[in-house]
Amino acid sequence: AQTVTQSQPEMSVQEAETVTLSCTYDTSENNYYLFWYKQPPSRQMILVIRQEAYKQQNATENRFSVNFQKAAKSFSLKISDSQLGDTAMYFCAFTFRTGANNLFFGTGTRLTVIP
Amino acid sequence: DTGVSQNPRHKITKRGQNVTFRCDPISEHNRLYWYRQTLGQGPEFLTYFQNEAQLEKSRLLSDRFSAERPKGSFSTLEIQRTEQGDSAMYLCASSTSINQPQHFGDGTRLSIL
DSSP: OOEEEOOOSEEEEETTOOEEEOOEEEOSOSOEEEEEEEEOTTSOOEEEEEEETTOOSOOEETTEEEEEETTTTEEEEEEOSOOGGGOEEEEEEEEESSTTOOOEEOOOEEEEEEO | OOOOEEEOSEEEEOTTOOEEEEEEOOTTOOEEEEEEEOTTSOOEEEEEEETTEEEEEOTTSOTTEEEEOTTSSOEEEEESSOOGGGOEEEEEEEESSTTSOOEEOOOEEEEEO
16 A cells, blocks of 8 residues: 655744655555645645656755655655745655556645744 | 636535536646545545546545546536535646646535535
8 A cells, every 4th residue: 555654744934944844655666756745725736846766866946855765765845944935734745657647645744934 | 827727616515415526627638637635634536537538546436426527628526415524625636647747726625514
């Protein structure tokens, strides 16, 4: 079975500080993508960052970066210079590169950026 | 690119009634997904279409649920004889290929009285 675990239900960070959200996953497959999605209150799910499992280099998108540890099946998200607009639910997810390509999501981490 | 559109945004209905939701994917996105998100949980996969063909269904999709994508464009998700446990946010997503990320709509929030 494929599972995604986000062990931090809620986190908070001061504006302009750095925060790291944790995610671990379990799959026996070897060919997959990993994602972080952001879901602001009452708004749609937005892709934050994507990592291809066969790439060792960690993905980076502006203030967002990941620490991908394939052997440990760990995929954490670091948000630098946190902004008020980063307040949202953050979901870790993965999908296989074959088949339906549907996403498996974790339960989410609610991040609050404090002014 | 106008994004994935879902209607209605909210639906309130009595237990036992039938409901239908609509999803309009991003133009030319041939892959379309339905997910269900209950309070405090991440979205869970329901079903997947490639063009008009429904290629995969989750075990969550009971026989009261049916989805269609008749011409490979918009899709509908119907729930018959709704139950309290059907209360959730129903999300639609689309993508162009297996190597591209999925884009989500705003969802339809279903409340069963």
